Amino acid sequence: FESDNDNDEDGDDTTNDLSMNEDNNDSSINNDYTDEDEQNNIQDLINTTKKDFSGVKIADKVEPHI
Secondary structure, eight states: OOOTTOOGGGSOOOHHHHHTOTTOTTSTTSSSOOHHHHHHTHHHHSOOOGGGOOSEEETTEEEOOO
């Protein structure tokens, strides 16, 4: 177990060192994608019709034809 004040220069990074890396471009904080973008795309993501499904409806579940 290592403490949060791990020396970054020793090459033995803790989880906090990795997640707080300013050069980490994979972080969702640093990207330009916003919640508004996701809300605007909801109609594109949820565009299903009855013809998209093939099967027999049993209660609330669709079972595939075998």
